Amino acid sequence: MGVIVWKGELVLLGERIEEHTENCWQFPGGHLESGESVIECAMREVREETGLRLSEATQACYTNELFHAGERQYITLYVSGRWQGGEPEPLEPGKCARWQWFHYRDLPQPLFQPIRHLLQQEPDLRSACS
Numbered sequence: 275m276g277v278i279v280w281k282g283e284l285v286l287l288g289e290r291i292e293e294h295t296e297n298c299w300q301f302p303g304g305h306l307e308s309g310e311s312v313i314e315c316a317m318r319e320v321r322e323e324t325g326l327r328l329s330e331a332t333q334a335c336y337t338n339e340l341f342h343a344g345e346r347q348y349i350t351l352y353v354s355g356r357w358q359g360g361e362p363e364p365l366e367p368g369k370c371a372r373w374q375w376f377h378y379r380d381l382p383q384p385l386f387q388p389i390r391h392l393l394q395q396e397p398d399l400r401s402a403c404s
C-alpha cells in the first residue's frame with residue numbers, strides 16, 4: 275500500500291534507504307495486517323512512519339508491479355488522504371532518511387517503481403487518485 279498524503283497541492287515523499295532496494299523517493303505505506311481495512315492500514319502506516327495523522331482518507335487507485343529483484347509481483351493499493359497537521363519525522367530511520375513535501379507536478383527523482391508506473395498510467399497525480 276502507498277499513501278498519498280496531500281497538504282494543499284503538496285504530497286509527502288520519503289527518501290528510501292533500505293538495503294537491497296533502490297535508493298529512491300516513496301510514499302509512506304506498508305502491508306495490511308490481519309483483519310485490517312485498507313483505510314485503517316493507511317492511517318496506521320502514516321502514523322508509524324511519519325508521526326502524522328490523516329483526515330478524509332479514501333481508496334484511490336492501484337498498480338500491478340513485477341519486481342525483477344526477488345522475482346515478486348506486487349499489487350500496490352493507493353490511498354489518498356489529507357494532512358491534519360504537524361511535521362513529518364523519519365520514525366523508521368533504517369528505512370527512510372527523511373520526509374519532504376513536494377508539489378505534485380514537480381516530484382523528485384528517482385521515484386519508487388510503483389509510483390513511476392502509476393504516473394505512466396496517469397501523468398497527473400491528482401487525476402490518478404480521484
